[in-house]
Amino acid sequence: MPSSTNDVVLSVQDVSISYLAHRGRVQAVNRVSFDLHRGESLALIGESGCGKSTLNLGIIRLLPKTGRIDQGKILYTMRDGKTVDVLDLSDREMRAFRWGECAMIFQAALNSLNPVIRVREMVYDTAEAHGRRNRAQVRARMLDLFRRVRLDPERVFNAYPHELSGGMRQRVLLALGVLLNPQVVILDEPTTAVDILTQRTILDVLKDLREAMGFSIIFISHDLSIAAEMADTVATMYAGEIVEIGPVNELFYRPRHAYTLGLLQAVPTLSAGAQELSSIPGSPPDLIEPPSGCKFHPRCPFATERCRVIPPPLVEEAPGHWVACFESERVLAQSVQATEGRGVRHPAG
Template structure:
């Protein structure tokens, strides 16, 4: 029983903008991103390379490189005891507490970044020790329990060096490490990208099982739509630093309202014609130092009108918990329904 009013939002991001200072000028990597992450929810972030997915999540963890600036916005996290945390205002000591214990991240390409001379067990002991947990027995028990849950041979893996493990095993070690201090939010940046298809399957199955058991919320970054479709409750499409559409997974995949989401769906290889045809979205993402006026997607958009070229579309409700920033949302939906993506990911 709790005395708080019922509100299960663990992470609320409001109007967050992040830029990088580069020799050519200010690069706007994330522009006015807003979303709420609920308890136990999996949010998938999809979008082409360079659209700002990693920057957004590094921002959430306050792990941005030194040439990055948070230009505005709020990140509000709610602890298990209900206490609100203003993430952008945490000092260094509070940040150390926040990372891993409240919110942890498995980094993109982390697979190859494991220090080869440090045994798995020492990574776990060191991480725990950095958070004041020095009872090695407890750390070991927790690690072995997590290894079992992610389907690793606990004793063997605990004592192994990274090079003795396959890519998929290392990925699961990193997942277990991210869960060591029982965070409420786990950010996974492309967890299935660098591994083969069978390993990818194992990782997905493990993730699905473990998030039920341990009840954490996930932000899942992927450019593989079928993986996102399988994992997510909610999907957010990012384009050129903006969240251009967000909504329940089935809504986004079956009733898309943004031309770019539709483009991504059409770019999924389709097997129905008997052969695999890959349609990619023509053109390339815009320069984020001098982005185009109006809707940033208009240059590549088959639905674009004069209005799209000058006036940026606002992110507006189009259904229950579904928002899209597209002037031609009605035409996009009609097109999607007429071309029913029966073999789209589900």
């Protein structure tokens, strides 16, 4: 994986996470590594159950009781340049880290606001829990952020959650999430529960906030067009592993992993006829007893004998573009062909 340089804010190194289930240990995240740079936006893509949420809950150490981080390091660099391993932080330090340094905004935000307290009380409580006791200051900053996310500041500040629409509540959480000026914002399917116009607004305000505040983003979405729009870098996860990671244009126009190619081909495009639509055959593997070799091999049209036996290492095949696939050259050839077939211009190189 990319070596740490000094503009790396979060370096996830060889992290594995498992859950204890009735049938045994679920290996939800397996030896994942990546670097998140200052101001960078990283999208995580992959089918449901591939470990995206688990990875991010691990980063902020909010896994359910049955979950365990088995190995690895989560190195976080503070503004003053000091680097800490998140896994070494005390509970108190962890609480400060969660809102002040690394904020996470969950999917289905609609239910994460307490219905019986006003927005302003929630804001004050949260701020106070993080040592911000000057209410006038907190209020001024919050109103400014509400304005930035295109909410009527005074009205929303004094409202109960039920007086706000789903999209408004999502924006309240976004604004609250960045109140303490975090360096990293994690968004887990932030637009899943909302209609398409609300989705548009949320993406636009997120871009505005990022522009103004300069935080880095880890963005989880099952919608590839949103990932393409929001991300500088995209990582494909399969069965708990990052199987491909690279610059957004590389990954979307020149994918080198058969699974990424499969995901892209499962997306309907305006120009493609229905007959060109294909989905990936088979279903995601059992994470208690995953397949040998490359975990994707049972579903992969490119798989050879070697893939059934040996797990492919993640290799940098183009600048910043890493892939774990023995047959990546063949996949790339087909990717380029498919891209041209769809009439999409792909970047040269």
